[in-house]
Amino acid sequence: MNWSTMISRLIKSRVLESDEDYEPFDELLLWMDDNPSKLDPFLIKILLNGFFDDTSNPDYMYSLIHGLNAVNNKNPDSYFKEVFDGASIIYPHAINWYTTILANGLITQRDNNKRFMAALMSTSVQNLTIIKETITSLIASSTQYISDRSHLEIVSNGRDALETIESLDILN
Incomplete structure (x- = not known):
């Protein structure tokens, strides 16, 4: 092909x-x-x-x-890196679908935390900006459903991801 x-x-x-x-x-x-x-x-x-x-x-x-x-x-070892590196491919015309993809990643992150965070740390500034905005939006929309386990994981893991992005100190 x-x-x-x-x-x-x-x-x-x-x-x-x-x-x-x-x-x-x-x-x-x-x-x-x-x-x-x-x-x-x-x-x-x-x-x-x-x-x-x-x-x-x-x-x-x-x-x-x-x-x-x-x-x-x-x-599984390269999935998050490819999804993060692909942020600029899908943004802005499919940001809602990218949000769905990231939400799924945040929910399953508990089993892949090291891969998820390592992939974040090796992502370009352009893509990190898109990811940060998307995760921030996800957290805001998920907090109203905090009693649901998957939304709790989105909020908790999303905050961890945002802390990792902030610790890179390249978006400021």
Whole structure:
């Protein structure tokens, strides 16, 4: 598969307005299903190119989330780094989907805390700014649901992530 062509096709089609717009998504997801041994971290950035907040079919965006999870299951050591490095790929046109991806990361962070924090510390300033804004927004929206365990983890782990970003002292 030609990955640069796939990225272009995903970007062009991510609104999902016509039947033809679904083809690159279907091809990518089918390729991933047929090639589980090839679910390498580079696929994360390819998948991120397909997200769009104003898509006409959010179910396909959820399929991309499942694709990200499949790559994470095979490559947990590099997942967060790739997701953080991909912040500028998905921002601003799919910030709501990126928020969902980060929320999932914050909920599962308890099992991957060292990977999560190490990935934050190796992320570019541009991407850290996006991540910081997104996590701050997540914490603000999650505090109203603090009795729910997953929202409690978002708030707690999100605050830890923000402290790590602040400790880098490169955004000030």
